[in-house]
Amino acid sequence: MKRQFRVNEQIQAREVLLIDSDGRNLGVTPIEKALALAKERGLDLVEVAPEANPVVCKIVDFG
Numbered sequence: 001m002k003r004q005f006r007v008n009e010q011i012q013a014r015e016v017l018l019i020d021s022d023g024r025n026l027g028v029t030p031i032e033k034a035l036a037l038a039k040e041r042g043l044d045l046v047e048v049a050p051e052a053n054p055v056v057c058k059i060v061d062f063g
Contacts, residue, residue, distance in 0.1 A: 021043060
């Protein structure tokens with residue numbers, strides 16, 4: 001069974017625990033800022049732990 005990930009604007013959380021593309025924890029970040037950081041880097045914001053509180057997202061090249 002393939003896991004479905006929410007990507008970019010599909011993410012519904014207002015704040016996320018953000019992990020950058022180098023694996024650094026950037027802390028709890030408003031979703032708008034997290035999306036902007038991913039876009040600036042030409043990458044995607046992917047929700048990797050939707051059950052966590054706050055939701056954990058990582059900046060990656062999702063393709």
